[in-house]
Amino acid sequence: MLSLTVAQKKIAIGSFLGWSLDGYDIVLMLLVVPSISQLFFPSKDPVFSILATFASYTVTLIMRPIGSVIFGIYGDKFGRKKSMIITILGFSVATFAVGLLPTYALVGVLAPVLLIMVRLIQGIFAGGEWGSGAVLTIESVPKQKRGLVSGFLQSGFSFGFFLAAVSFQIITIAFPGQMFEEIGWRLLFFTGIIPGFVALFVRMSMEESPLWIRKNKEGGLEKTPLRSIIFGIHRKEFLLCATIMTGLVYMYHGSISILPTYLGQFGNFQKEQVALIMIYATASSWVGMILTGWLSQKIGRKKSMLVFVFASILISIPLASAILENTYGLILYVIIFAFVVSTASGPIPAYFSERFPTQIRNSAAGFSYNAGLIFGSWSPLIALYLMSSVPKQMIPFALGINIIIGAIILIIPTLLSRETKEIDL
Numbered sequence: 001m002l003s004l005t006v007a008q009k010k011i012a013i014g015s016f017l018g019w020s021l022d023g024y025d026i027v028l029m030l031l032v033v034p035s036i037s038q039l040f041f042p043s044k045d046p047v048f049s050i051l052a053t054f055a056s057y058t059v060t061l062i063m064r065p066i067g068s069v070i071f072g073i074y075g076d077k078f079g080r081k082k083s084m085i086i087t088i089l090g091f092s093v094a095t096f097a098v099g100l101l102p103t104y105a106l107v108g109v110l111a112p113v114l115l116i117m118v119r120l121i122q123g124i125f126a127g128g129e130w131g132s133g134a135v136l137t138i139e140s141v142p143k144q145k146r147g148l149v150s151g152f153l154q155s156g157f158s159f160g161f162f163l164a165a166v167s168f169q170i171i172t173i174a175f176p177g178q179m180f181e182e183i184g185w186r187l188l189f190f191t192g193i194i195p196g197f198v199a200l201f202v203r204m205s206m207e208e209s210p211l212w213i214r215k216n217k218e219g220g221l222e223k224t225p226l227r228s229i230i231f232g233i234h235r236k237e238f239l240l241c242a243t244i245m246t247g248l249v250y251m252y253h254g255s256i257s258i259l260p261t262y263l264g265q266f267g268n269f270q271k272e273q274v275a276l277i278m279i280y281a282t283a284s285s286w287v288g289m290i291l292t293g294w295l296s297q298k299i300g301r302k303k304s305m306l307v308f309v310f311a312s313i314l315i316s317i318p319l320a321s322a323i324l325e326n327t328y329g330l331i332l333y334v335i336i337f338a339f340v341v342s343t344a345s346g347p348i349p350a351y352f353s354e355r356f357p358t359q360i361r362n363s364a365a366g367f368s369y370n371a372g373l374i375f376g377s378w379s380p381l382i383a384l385y386l387m388s389s390v391p392k393q394m395i396p397f398a399l400g401i402n403i404i405i406g407a408i409i410l411i412i413p414t415l416l417s418r419e420t421k422e423i424d425l
Helices: 006-040 046-078 080-098 110-140 143-174 178-190 193-204 210-218 225-230 235-257 259-266 271-299 301-324 330-341 348-353 358-376 379-388 392-416
Strands: none
Touching (some): 006 046, 006 080, 006 110, 006 178, 006 193, 006 235, 046 080, 046 110, 046 358, 046 379, 080 178, 080 193, 110 348, 110 358, 143 178, 143 348, 210 358, 225 358, 235 379, 235 392, 259 301, 271 348, 379 392
């Protein structure tokens, strides 16, 4: 990273910060689910309220493919930088707006309707965020640095999780008990606008992708990129990438994203304990993604991912059990669990960018990535259903099996894919 030029570092940091805001927003929603579920979806059955709140969170993820198409096409036609400026601005305002929403006690059924509407809009902007940032960054750095930079960029998501966990810890201490449900959770969403505006400031001074500029001057941009991706010669690559992302998303959200609810709802951990555990988990995931990205430059994108996926199959059930039982060495178990299960996506920004040509790269990489959310994002809901349907002693087994399902989904398309580490963009 240190050998990159100032312009390349700006692009990498600008993309990293945008992806951090995405992680920040997602984990905020997950951390506050047990606390705000009754505020928006009141019910005598707490599991129903939590499921309904998770559904509003899942809606955001499902809308992302639409956003990736809109801003992917925009980025391919008018430039990656312009697309990134629009997405970060819209995403930041939407995150802030969640903190302004009225509760069910104030406006009745309008409260969950407004929550879902804001999350829908947020999902569209978020869908355009990854593709433009990943493609611009990978197009701008030397081939021998793509793996490490890819891991750094992808780790922004877990870094955002880490920042959210730290913020959650501070707010729960400053606003304990009922005060958190009245105002504390709102302040958490208000703070989301800070990293968004920092990212906007950095992006305003970034340079455009040199590959896109060259292709634009040559008049070689694709007029209908979506048709080429879905129905043309790139369909196979798109389907493989989308299935890879389905498995990765399923594993990530079935492990890290569900962890606050797993601890609070099924393990009877207190808010302060959950926040502390999430700090360790997200920090571990952050470092792990950088490592898998770096490793992919040494042994290849496929092998790097598969090493962590097979390890996840081995450790998910025993570590899920050790964590829930709050056994001695809990923090170490959490660190290993997060490091292994949630970090296989480190090479993905490079891997997907290397699989498509410049004229459709933004659309194709972004749409492939976000298409994986259509099915993969249901993982927390499936995990919650499984854990709620089994005896208490089987809850860790249910969580682990759900992670293994994601691993199997990931292994098959990865084995069928080609290696791209040595490809010139």
